[in-house]
Amino acid sequence: MGHLSEEIINKANILLEIYPNKRSALIPLCHLAQGQDGYLTPEAIVEIADLVGVTPAEVRGTASFYDMFHLEPVGKHVVAMCTNIACMLRGADELLEHAQESLDVGIGGTTQDGQFTLEEAECLAGCNNAPCVQVNHRFFGPLDNEGFDRLIKDLRSGKLKDEVPEHGVLNRVDRNYGLKATPDQVQAERDVMESAKKERLAKKSESN
């Protein structure tokens, strides 16, 4: 029995087919696996490696490059707090300090109850709402200390359940509820591209 569920393997197989090169599907597959486990488990990494035809070390190395993948278990909610310039000018550093105190964890730590992991993030592209915070890749802001505490309280109580799903299940592949394009469509699009390319080349050689 594999570690990844049948549903995920099915999705993975569709993904693998749409890329000309299998290893191109590596990152979407990592998102799928993280969706299942909340973080990238070693078991999932071994299976992904097998699916895309690279070694587990390469999958782990690639995933480790991206902040959206977690190689260690994280809390149900990953709270990422931006401390780049716009947020910093609006008090992000102080907010981060407050967050550490009120959650009683350090940066990168997970609360005792396994609910929250606190992270310091680079610009999240939410400068209009500075200081901004992402919880499982959902935006909140601008936040002050009270606002942050309220947010944590709501997340804990489940009030925001519909808005903020558990960590790991948010990714583009899932947001669209799977792939909309069938392999045939993909192939058709590729054919169109190819013929257009040929035409361009033909024109080019003519003009030469």
Place this chain on the structure above:
Amino acid sequence: MTSSDQTEDKVELDPSKVKLTIDGIEVVVNKGELLIEAAAKAGKFVPRFCYHPRMEPVGVCRMCLVEVDSPRGPTLQPSCYVPADNGMVVNTQSEAVKKAQNGVLEYLLINHPLDCPVCDKGGECPLQDQTVAYGPGESRFIEEKRHFAKPIAISQLVELDRERCIQCSRCTRFSEEIAGEAEIDFLGRGDRTEVAIFPSQPFDSYFSGNTVQICPVGALTAKPYRFKSRPWDLEQVESTCTSCSVGCRVAAQSSANQVVRYLGIDVDEINQSWLCDRGRFGFESIYSANRLQAPMMPISGNLQDVSWPQAIEKVAEVFAEHQLKGADKIGIIGGSRLTNESAYAYTKLFKGLIGTDNVDAAPFNLGSVNSLYGLKTATINEVAESDLIITIGSNLKETAPILFLRIRDAILKRDSKLVEVGPYSTPLSEYATHVNINFSNFSEVISSLLNGGNGSDDKQITLAAELLKSVAQTADANVSVAIVYSSIDANRPLDNLEAALSKLATFFSPVTVRFLPVLSKPNAMGVLDMGMYPNLLPGRSVLSSAKLLKEVGWEKLPTKVGVDATNLLEMAAASKLDTLVLIGTDILTDFYDLELAEKAVANVKNLICIDTHINSTNAKATCVLPALYDAERSGTFTNMEGRVSKIASKVTGPSLAVDDWAIAVQIADSMGEDMGFESLEEIQAEISQVAPAYFGFSKGLNVLGESGVVVPMGSKPVSIERRPHDPIEVPGIASTNHQGTPLYAGAVIPSEYSDENTFKVGSVSMSYFRLVDEFKEITLESKSAVSSGTSGDDKNSKSRPADQDRNICEMVVVESLMDDGTLIKSAATLSEIKTDNVAKISPSLANSVGCHAGDSIKLKLGSAEAEFDVVVDSGVAENTVIVKKLDASKVLYGSNGLLVEVKK
């Protein structure tokens, strides 16, 4: 500048060359050559870390920035990444370049710890050296450096110190690009980047030592060398690796008379700077506790040290008896560890003075000598340059690892096509059309391959047949085919191998087909060439053609062809043999029929062992003579191509161990005979004089330097441009005589054999080798005979139907690199590496036995039974089970049969 004037006209004619200016010097280089190499040709060294001449450039370290003129003015560009082009103006010494180098080094040293005094690399470290030469001298960085636990073991052999790593990616690129096993990769990003393995998957590649060799800092270190020496205490000789028959060039380095490290020398023709871990770390066996220190003889039942005169006297007495009467009652087995000179000395002792032909170095599993000598040999370079490569038999990664790398490289970089005819899937299978074979279907498969796949429902055969056909029908005269062949089994030859090779040659004619035999034992080719095989005499000649030998003292040449190892042991077991001489072979561990070996050892009167290590066989000897080994001896080695290269001694051996040829001389002396030589040079001169294939080889070796000569020497000099020494390619090799040196090699067997025909190598005249009549080139059958389908002899060998209730299968016994043989067992670090005990079976057999991958199965043969873990492999033929050689002895015990029962 004057040189460029002379070449100017030529450049205009030759579109493959470009002319550019580097620091005001005009140079002409090949189009597409990288600026960093072009600069070397202009005599300018550009500092570098990530660039390695045997790997694709990446341009990540930025150390090699140079200024290149462009329409926008001079810009800094990485010289390892920019190809040279006509009219380029390059400056490697400008202020801007110096400032960039300063900056890069200051930046690299931000996090690099200054623990050089306790770092193994300190003293030969490119970072250290280039900081002295190009660095800023001081750092503006006063903050804390990054810290990691150090060092961590990433395999049994390699330790990683992440603080020292400068992220040049040489190691990760090597493991992916060259070895094809990306077991290490970068983890993290930015200043947190580190090299890492996957936690449950150690870096157990056979080639892991190469990453240590190319690391430009002390981040990767190998356990056998850690803290053994300081680089300035090292002494070095260039030598030849003797762990397999590829014969890679190595730099053997010692400190205080102890070998501490082997590094691979970049020889274009062979290993291109890479080594396998067995070759690199096997030297530790020199210092094994099992090393024989003195001659030994049983005294009241126990082997005890005796003096040389005592031992020699005993041996000479026995040999003298055989010399007088009963030359056929003595047999000699083993010898593939010998140098050519020692092999010649023993052959002369046994065949020339004692007069027995019962000499079998058991060096190969090809069936007949003719399948070695009767074919047009390919060099390794010729294989790598072929358009179609066909491998028949063993898994090259296990039997000839560097040849495996060369072929993989040829497929990936030259787009060569590969057809793999083998008993199981190998790491080459993913690039190849793999065709399954076992003993019973071999001839049949070859026939259907040549028939366009007719008569076979195997899709792979059809695919491979189409590929073969398309090459055979090509009109392109430049297309060439290389066939790399061996048996599929460690012990038994493939039936009809010679016929199959001949058919293949015929099939492709007139397309050039060349053959490269993969011999399993190290100096197998050399000891055969020196005549350590029944019917053979030195220089690829046979008993009946011995003309020259009498003149140099071969008085008692045998007239009767002797018997081979198996028959010798059978004679011994039946008490028909009085004396058995074993040279470096442990028959009680690795002879395929252990019961026969045991009986033989028990029933033979005199068991004389000439060995380097104590093993289970020589523990029962009547006399054990200690020999020198590996980096302790000098001589020459002949690899699978027939390339003769030098083995050099670096250290002195155990005080009472003696070089093999000297043992032979001493024995002869004690017998009252004169061998006629007392030094290596004298032996080489004698071989040069009397061994036809080796005519002139010693002169050749001296003229041609360290690259070796391919025997028999050909007429066409092949000149390879000499590359300037690159000190960063293999840090630790400060200089070599050989870095892409010019080589005179030839069509290995000249097409017209004529004794009068001479050619010159340097100032030395040499003459062609005439192949003795017994080894005629394997004749080409008529084309129609080959394509007319299954020939008569194949009909009997239809695959055996599987017994429905009991799964009776053919067992194929394969070699593995890290076997449990004497070398591995006595090398401290390599012996700790655990190997798995697996049996490979086909999916359909797994089905019928009812087991899955990871289960265990039992193999039963006669009364013996052993358990193995199952690997299901679609590259295994039906009804076949693959086991490794030394695992197999558990099952094979008591029989040399080939059918086993597979049970759950």
